[in-house]
Amino acid sequence: MTETPHLSQKFQQLQKAKETPKNAFPKIQRIAHYLRGRKHFAQHYSPRLVSIGPIHHGKPELELGEKYKLMWAAKYLERTKQDGQTLYQKIASNIEQLKERFAEDVIRDFPDDEKLSWMLFVDGCSLLQILEKGNLNDPHEMNVKVDQMVLVWQDVLLLENQLPYKVLKDLSGHQNDATLVDIMNNFLKCHHLSPVRADQRKENHDHKNEDRRNIFLTQNNEDGDESVYVNNEDTQQHEEHIIEVSKELPFHLLDQLRRYVLDDPQNESQHQKGAKKKSERNQNPNNEMTTYRNIGELRAAGIKLKVEKSRRLRDIHFSYRWKCLCAELTLPQITVDDTTTPSFHNLIAYEMCPDFENSFEICSFVAFMDSLIDHPEDVKELRSAKVLHNALGSDEEVAKLFNTISTDLVPNTESYSEVRWKIEKHYRKKHRAWIAQGYHTYFSNPWSIIAFHAALFAIVLTVIQTWFAINPRDPS
Template identity: 65%
Template sequence: MTETPHLNQKFEQLEKAKQIPQNSVPKIQRVAHYLRDRKHFAKHYSPRLVSIGPIHHGAKNLQLGEKYKLMWAAKYLKRKKQDARALYETIASNIKRLKELFAEDVIEAFPDDEKLSWMLLVDGCALLQILEKGKLDYPEEMNVKVDQLVLLWQDVLLLENQIPYEVLKLLSGPKNDANLLNSMKEFLRCHHLSPDKPKQGAGKQDTAKEKTKDEDSKSTEGHNLQGESTAEITLEEDTPQGEQSEHRVEIIQEPIHLLDQLRRSVLKEPQKRHLDDQNTSEKFDIITYRNIQELRTVGIKLMTNKSHILTDISFSYHWLHLCAELKLPQITVDDTIAPTFLNLIAYEMCPDFKNNFEICSFVAFMDSLIDHPDDVKELRSSGVLLNVLGSDEEVAKLFNTISTDLVPDTEIYSHVRGQIEKHYRNKCRTWLTLGYHTYFSNPWAIIAFHAAVLAIVLTFIQAWFAIHPARDG
């Protein structure tokens, strides 16, 4: 066989392909085409007001956002007393390593490093201003109307609108990791999925305190542009007077970007496999229950989990196994629920992001419980779903739609599914729990039950005396 130069080149490409190293962290990239191409879904992946990063930079429908970003970047630089030229030089001197945090097709429109460095400077400073001052209660801090601020909140949490955390670290200054991470957490605390809700009564006093927050916090940093970033934060522990104080160094794993931080906050700790539950409970290859209505018919009661963490789902018994409860985290369903879940799902399905598909698994689990509007009604009645989207039918359709084409990790909730299935198939236990919920689930049911028992007793006594009348003397 005669090998041509073209064929030799192909063999060389094949040989080099096996030497391509795996990414240590997921890169900034586009939503996979098989997700974006789904009907009615594409709009949830694109920004409507502001582009952050290179993917949607320069889009015609986002020109107003370009003006806003310049204004916000200027406000940030003035507020922090930072020199724009010095920060630009910092980005430019690290641009070679920063480019490795983006997929190649994402920055191919930026062949000039100067253009890319300028975009990262403006977008990064604008995002830092958004994180610290983009509060819905005070839109005047950003010089925009509240409706635009709502759009901005949605835009900065899109997968294709992310900027690496490493860029934000360079722009926020040395020894400022703790403040940067705290500003991201505070920003996300107002998100409807956040388990850490803002304290009631927080107002302009809290906003004023933020002005001195940067000077009060101190930290030491350690990072690697090529790998997973960490921050060493020194905390001074309270000790009795006269005793030497100790310092505790806490290693904090830093996020990849803002969307990654949102995912971490709603999951909190990595999902454990509940090996004890899996080993002690039966495993079922086929799940026979279909939705919440069927679970209700066998006496399973829905409860709200106080933690609000998506992976915190449990099934348990109370009152001598007479009361079966399925605990679910509370979720607010509004106009932002679809883009939030879809972008979190798209992030988990990025080919270079190693994870256990916790968000995909949660959405698939909720979809398995919701088939009809009546299922949504039960979730509302139990306080699990706070529906501000519209009708129950819309919510049911939403979960059935966003769960399309998901590949969840079946092991994450297998212990819960197994316990529910075991209860569902146990007819004796089903009758007991159903009787408990029918006659003892609320005060009126208990009163009605006792009234019925009393009526039966009185009827029996009346019949007894009718058959055996009392005799005088």
């Protein structure tokens, strides 16, 4: 068969496709159509007040946000005493490099480099102002109402609303990357997935250096007292150590949120070593399917829920206490509110980006929680164990939330495999379940212990009384 020029060109394209290099970093891109196209999901991917970056720029419904961004950018330049034209030139001179951080279809609508540079300059300055001054408890610094500030908080954490980290670094004026990441982390501390406990409170007091604050954290200890003062020098040193250990800067703000909520990088190597040793002892030999379904069934099998105070999503454990008398499933404490659904949707969409290499930690966590929650009664059990704080509404809404978010997820099968297998082994050994259930029924609180001993004492007295009735003492 004779090859035509057109067919020859097709084969050349086929050969080049094989040689296409992989991206060294995930590019800022649109949500995949198979995610956005799902019913009721699209609303969680689009900004409602402010667009950041090129994807949603210029939409009529976000016109008010454009005015706000200009105001915030101007306030940022005034506050930091930086020259706007100098900062703009930093962006313009690096525009070709910055364009590589976006997918091709994203910047296709910006053929004019000057227009793109100006947009990145304004959005970058306004985002830095949001990160440093976007306090929900004091929205007046941003010249907006608190309800608008809440929308801004949600908008800047959408996957399609991200700016490359380099844009923020060029505009921040900070020589040290640790300082900028510290600003990101301080902003993210108020997020519902933050490892900082929900009952902690932070009060910032400005001193001579506006970028350095004393941070007060208030937490309720077991006695109900409130305590703990954290000096900013310690906090700064801790954050800088985290940056040094992680050795990898975030790609954008959403990427930093994902890093922030998953684990503490300082303990990562130790966590991996411990997990490897444990997994070698607790492997599922035949990759058998699990048969338990939800919290209700686990409770029926005598498994008690326990809250993990670290709040890190990876901290899920199954263990026994009192020589296998008490079985416990330890889960991280989470808060469910109006921001939970868009947060999980965008983190999941980020993990599913084809150019982002990861282990699907967020997908796996959501899938694991979905396996535990089938009914509102399961949510009630989680609330009773103080694992879940429901700020959304009814327990039925929370159950529906996890059942909906987990639709079409493909989690990492290795995640929580050790925990699943331990639960499965317990679930299959009925005698352990009976022992654990008996312990939970009769020894889980002081009243049940008192009732058990009272009943036991009554039985002993009855036996003694019966014995003496059958064998009366001879008076002679």
